[in-house]
Amino acid sequence: AQSVAQPEDQVNVAEGNPLTVKCTYSVSGNPYLFWYVQYPNRGLQFLLKYITGDNLVKGSYGFEAEFNKSQTSFHLKKPSALVSDSALYFCALNYGGATNKLIFGTGTLLAVQP
Amino acid sequence: NAGVTQTPKFRILKIGQSMTLQCTQDMNHNYMYWYRQDPGMGLKLIYYSVGAGITDKGEVPNGYNVSRSTTEDFPLRLELAAPSQTSVYFCASTGSNSPLHFGNGTRLTVT
Numbered sequence: 001a002q003s004v005a006q007p008e009d010q011v012n013v014a015e016g017n018p019l020t021v022k023c024t025y026s027v028s029g030n031p032y033l034f035w036y037v038q039y040p041n042r043g044l045q046f047l048l049k050y051i052t053g054d055n056l057v058k059g060s061y062g063f064e065a066e067f068n069k070s071q072t073s074f075h076l077k078k079p080s081a082l083v084s085d086s087a088l089y090f091c092a093l094n095y096g097g098a099t100n101k102l103i104f105g106t107g108t109l110l111a112v113q114p
Numbered sequence: 115n116a117g118v119t120q121t122p123k124f125r126i127l128k129i130g131q132s133m134t135l136q137c138t139q140d141m142n143h144n145y146m147y148w149y150r151q152d153p154g155m156g157l158k159l160i161y162y163s164v165g166a167g168i169t170d171k172g173e174v175p176n177g178y179n180v181s182r183s184t185t186e187d188f189p190l191r192l193e194l195a196a197p198s199q200t201s202v203y204f205c206a207s208t209g210s211n212s213p214l215h216f217g218n219g220t221r222l223t224v225t
Binding site for chain 1: 118145147149154155156157158159162164172204206208213214215216217218219
């Protein structure tokens with residue numbers, strides 16, 4: 001069965017330091033993976049996706065994600081964190097093919113301290 | 115563009131009452147979805163639709179119904195509200211090969 005795991009409920013990082021938010025997945029077949037961000041009292045916003053091709057995917061707001069097939073991981077990264085990056089981050093996996101149904105991880109709260 | 119619009123933003127229901135959560139999108143997207151978000155649980159798919167007149171169950175459909183009479187609208191109906199339906203509900207839409215666009219959610223409390 002398909003699944004997505006985000007092992008950290010919260011990640012704390014100082015402003016200016018690099019950040020990593022972890023995601024692992026399980027799927028039969030090719031994975032289509034996504035990262036979304038949620039700010040308080042708002043819906044989710046798309047950050048980036050991996051469909052095929054380069055293992056390093058670049059997205060919005062300076063974020064990137066590294067796809068690793070052997071480790072079944074899709075970690076979100078940013079070289080230098082901003083206080084405004086503080087939000088709830090969700091990793092998601094397309095399990096519905098053409099229907100675009102997504103299964104979401106439980107979310108990781110990123111807290112960037114000034 | 116308004117994108118995906120959900121109404122109401124907040125609602126308190128008594129057990130056994132019914133209500134409809136409204137969702138409309140102006141992007142001419144074929145695919146629409148209803149998710150619920152509970153703390154520490156991520157988002158769970160309730161129902162989805164691949165086009166007008168076509169709907170199907172997601173992971174957690176019990177206690178809910180949907181309809182899709184037009185491309186733009188995808189209302190979610192709760193017939194007999196239960197405390198377990200206290201949650202934040204998100205509607206989303208997408209076209210082919212594009213990411214999901216989410217509304218800002220409806221926060222529902224059932225007491």
